[in-house]
Amino acid sequence: xxxxxxxxxxxxxxxxxxxxxxxxxxxxxxxxxxxxxxxxxxxxxxxxxxxxxxxxxxxxxxxxxxxxxxxxxxxxxxxxxxxxxxxxxxxxxxxxxxxxxxxxxxxxxxxxxxxxxxxxxxxxxxxxxxxxxxxxxxxxxxxxxxxxxxxxxxxxxxxxxxxxxxxxxxxxxxxxxxxxxxxxxxxxxxxxxxxxxxxxxxxxxxxxxxxxxxxxxxxxxxxxxxxxxxxxxxxxxxxxxxxxxxxxxxxxxxxxxxxxxx
Numbered sequence: 001x002x003x004x005x006x007x008x009x010x011x012x013x014x015x016x017x018x019x020x021x022x023x024x025x026x027x028x029x030x031x032x033x034x035x036x037x038x039x040x041x042x043x044x045x046x047x048x049x050x051x052x053x054x055x056x057x058x059x060x061x062x063x064x065x066x067x068x069x070x071x072x073x074x075x076x077x078x079x080x081x082x083x084x085x086x087x088x089x090x091x092x093x094x095x096x097x098x099x100x101x102x103x104x105x106x107x108x109x110x111x112x113x114x115x116x117x118x119x120x121x122x123x124x125x126x127x128x129x130x131x132x133x134x135x136x137x138x139x140x141x142x143x144x145x146x147x148x149x150x151x152x153x154x155x156x157x158x159x160x161x162x163x164x165x166x167x168x169x170x171x172x173x174x175x176x177x178x179x180x181x182x183x184x185x186x187x188x189x190x191x192x193x194x195x196x197x198x199x200x201x202x203x204x205x206x207x208x209x210x211x212x213x214x215x216x217x218x219x220x221x222x223x224x225x226x227x228x229x230x231x232x233x234x235x236x237x238x239x240x241x242x243x244x245x246x247x248x249x250x251x252x253x254x255x256x257x258x259x260x261x262x
Contacts, residue, residue: 031169045118057152063145074130107208172210
């Protein structure tokens, strides 16, 4: 009989790193926990995945391993693009992990469930790293691993700054995308970033417009299976409260001092 043997999640850098990412974002942007917008929840999930990616790129020896394993092509199938590889293979039999960062998903190809939706932003972020690395890569002049490390450092700074400069609550993918473009100093990198967000229908003429207001009912399944504070009753209660307040504001009750949220 084939027995399922789960890996030791505590020693898994991928699983642990992702959970650290969630905790860090809770501290940096606590307003995300009371946001009703699905894309804000997806940003939270993507942040966990991106923390793993940037964590690997922060270590030169890991960059060397990535270059060796991928032969310098970040779009080649490798351990680098696999999120939670051990957990995914053990539980679901997916060799590339729970989610593959190197994907081509667009906003119109996923649901509003935050794990599903997060794949779009993680995919954009991964492609931007790959694009900038490809532009800067010149094995005759520079060490590929060191160039990859430098790209990782730059993207870490840019992403954190963009999140902190963006909305404190109900941030959308477009909000963060526009901040990344605005804060990026390189014109060439700006074009690469804009292209990737446009391709995924987050920006540009074919962009899928994010919701401007919450629906009257909240669907808890959007946050189902999250491995962070998004899946807790406390988060759902905060979201319900935020929706109620938003709807009272839309009705003009709060501005006239007629409502108290009860």
